[in-house]
Amino acid sequence: MSANTPQRPLSPFMIGPYYRPQLTSMMSITHRITGVINVVGSLGLVGWLLAIAAGPQAYATFMGHAGAWYGLILLFGWSWTLSYHLCNGIRHLFWDTGRGFELSTVYRTGYAVIAGSLLLTAIVWLVVLL
Template identity: 65%
Template sequence: MSAKSAQTSRPLSPFMLGPYYKPQLTSMLSITHRLTGVALSVGTIFLVAWLMAAAAGEQSYAAFSECASAWYGQIILIGFTWALSFHLCNGLRHLWWDLGRGFDLKTVYATGYAVVIVSIVLTASVWLVACCL
C-alpha cells in the first residue's frame, strides 16, 4: 500500500462527525459549548437593543417590549437563558478539569449529563420565577 492511498483512506480529523467518527457525549458537549458561546455573543445584541430602547424613551421601549413578548421574542429569550446556563455549567466543569480533576471516563460522563440536566433546570427555574413576578 502506498503512502498516498493510506492517507486518503483515513479521516483527516477525529472531529469529522458522520461516517468517520461516532458522535459521543463529550464531543457533542464540546461543540455545544462553542455554539452557546456564539449564541451568547449574538444574544448580547438583543440585550444591547433592550438597553438602547430603554434609553430612547417610552415609545421605543414599548416597541421593543412588543417584540420581546411575542412568541419569537420569548423563544430568543428562553434560548439565551439556556445558552447562558449551559455555558456557565460547562465552564465550571472545565474549571474543575483545569484543577486536574474529573478526567476518569465515569466522571466525565456523569458531569456531562449533569451539565445538560442542571442547565435545563436552571433555565426552567429562571422562567418560573420570571413568570411569577
C-alpha cells in the first residue's frame, strides 16, 4: 500500500485471523440459511402431497425414499431448521417490540434459541418414533 492509501476498517466478513465469529453473527447467518432450507424442504412436502394424490404406487415410491437412511437424515435436518427458525423468529418478534437488546439478554436468548430448537426437534422425533 502506498502512503496515501487511507486505512479502512476490515470487513467483519473476513473470517479468519482478522475476525472471530460471534454467537450473534453466526445465529443471524444460520437464521437466513435455515429459511432457505425450509423453502427447499417445503418443496419436499409438496412432493409428498403430490405422491399421495398420484396414488398408492407413487406414495410407496416416495415413502421408500423418505424412509431410507438418507431421507431420514434430510427429514431430521429439516425438522431442526424449522424448530430453529421458529425459535429465532420468536426472538426477533421480541426485538421488533424494542425489547431484549441488552448484550447479556441477546446472548442469553441466543443460547435459549439453540437449546429450544434442539429440544423441539427431539420432542418431535420422539413423538414420531413412538
